[in-house]
Amino acid sequence: xxxxxxxxxxxxxxxxRIATGPDLSKDIVFEEARDxxxxxxxxxxxxxxxxxxxxALRMKRETMEENEGILAAILAESDKQQVxxxxxxxxGDPYSGYNRSxxxxxxxxxxxxxxxxxxxxxxxxxxxxxFGLTHRHINQALGLSLDHSTxxxxxxLENKAIGWxxxxxxxYCSGLHDLVxxxxxxxxxxxxxxxxxxxxxxxxxxxxxxxxxVHKPYPPIYAHLVNASGMNTALLxxxxxxxxxxxxxxxxxxxxxxxxEEKDRVDIEPKSLGIKQEMRxxxxxxxxxxxxxxxxxxxxxxxxxxxxxxxxxGMFYDGLVLASSLILWHTKKADSLIEAAQMTREVLDSxxxxxRL
Numbered sequence: 001x002x003x004x005x006x007x008x009x010x011x012x013x014x015x016x017r018i019a020t021g022p023d024l025s026k027d028i029v030f031e032e033a034r035d036x037x038x039x040x041x042x043x044x045x046x047x048x049x050x051x052x053x054x055x056a057l058r059m060k061r062e063t064m065e066e067n068e069g070i071l072a073a074i075l076a077e078s079d080k081q082q083v084x085x086x087x088x089x090x091x092g093d094p095y096s097g098y099n100r101s102x103x104x105x106x107x108x109x110x111x112x113x114x115x116x117x118x119x120x121x122x123x124x125x126x127x128x129x130x131f132g133l134t135h136r137h138i139n140q141a142l143g144l145s146l147d148h149s150t151x152x153x154x155x156x157l158e159n160k161a162i163g164w165x166x167x168x169x170x171x172y173c174s175g176l177h178d179l180v181x182x183x184x185x186x187x188x189x190x191x192x193x194x195x196x197x198x199x200x201x202x203x204x205x206x207x208x209x210x211x212x213x214v215h216k217p218y219p220p221i222y223a224h225l226v227n228a229s230g231m232n233t234a235l236l237x238x239x240x241x242x243x244x245x246x247x248x249x250x251x252x253x254x255x256x257x258x259x260x261e262e263k264d265r266v267d268i269e270p271k272s273l274g275i276k277q278e279m280r281x282x283x284x285x286x287x288x289x290x291x292x293x294x295x296x297x298x299x300x301x302x303x304x305x306x307x308x309x310x311x312x313x314g315m316f317y318d319g320l321v322l323a324s325s326l327i328l329w330h331t332k333k334a335d336s337l338i339e340a341a342q343m344t345r346e347v348l349d350s351x352x353x354x355x356r357l
Contacts, residue, residue: 007039011049019056027060033069034076041077041175047182054183054190062191064221068228071195075229078173080201081154087331088157088204089119090231092197092211093243095169097123097132099290101281102297104245104319106138107305110356111324113163114347117331120157120202124169124177128184129193132241132290133297138305139166141298142357147171150201157202162356165202172201198222198229207231208331212239223257233258235330237323240281245319246270246326247280256330266329266337273325273341275318282315309354321345 014036017026028036040050057066089112093105109119123135139146148156148165150172156165170177176196183192200207209226211234213219219236226234237244238252246252248270256264270277282304284290288297308316325340334340347353 007044011036011045015052025060027063030065030069033066034072037070037073051186058190070191077175078199078201079150081150083154083157083202083204085118085204088207089117090200090209091121096127096130097134098241099130099132102301104316106135109164110353111320113356114353118157118163120165122167127180137294137298138301141302198225200231209234210244212237212243214242219255223260227260245323248277248318249280254326310351311349
């Protein structure tokens with residue numbers, strides 16, 4: 001039926017059903033969510049209808065089937081590459097970035113690569129709702145290439161001397177990146193914010209999605225979506241600002257999944273790994289904010305990150321130890337969190353990860 005109906009007619013039919021108020025709005029099936037979103041990504045639907053589609057789904061609350069349909073559409077429109085490595089870590093930090101703290105996770109990829117886990121990190125320049133400091137800004141401050149293709153990222157990951165890469169949304173899914181200005185005008189989070197960190201444009205023989213979450217019901221939802229995306233495992237980290245770095249001060253729950261099956265959960269106590277910090281994260285320096293000082297904040301992050309990769313103790317170093325330990329434990333590269341923390345400290349103290357950077 002959908003082959004005969006053109007995309008505009010399909011969108012009209014979907015909007016008539018999902019935007020009917022709090023009691024009468026109906027859910028749509030996987031195929032409709034997928035085909036409707038694909039039409040939007042291909043630029044076949046005007047901005048007004050695209051925005052209504054996203055807002056109406058959010059207001060009636062997206063079903064798992066709708067989430068999976070939207071994700072399938074984005075996957076179908078993305079450039080994906082198979083990477084010739086056994087295990088690939090995919091760091092899925094929120095694309096709208098950080099606006100209250102410094103993103104330590106930007107410096108995790110070279111650390112994990114040095115520990116034998118090729119790692120990819122992805123982002124874009126700036127997007128609603130936070131318009132925060134992103135991994136693109138930090139890679140830019142590092143003077144690294146930002147707009148390379150998925151194929152070039154693949155060769156960086158396969159290169160034993162590098163083993164990590166940044167990849168920009170504009171490079172692997174231009175149709176999605178074209179929606180940034182529409183999303184900014186929509187103001188609120190949409191389903192895109194939920195699924196865009198799960199695209200995983202690069203896949204190893206086994207791909208491990210590392211995701212942050214804030215709200216308690218999210219881990220099983222994310223695990224389902226990671227599985228639908230075709231990645232093999234998921235580690236859900238109760239992270240600062242919804243990212244992958246846990247609080248350095250208090251306990252946080254981490255849940256490890258293989259497919260959709262919960263394998264393990266750990267309430268991690270930073271002190272058990274020798275981390276004694278009074279603050280949960282590194283605050284933005286006084287007088288700097290994301291509205292006006294992105295470049296200065298990125299430079300500041302780079303100076304802290306390089307110091308940590310040179311073995312300088314402090315919150316940045318501890319953040320890397322904590323997150324890396326969880327990932328090593330999750331991917332079975334270490335038998336315990338204590339051993340994983342030891343392995344990470346050795347790499348940081350040796351300065352080897354700095355060479356990879």
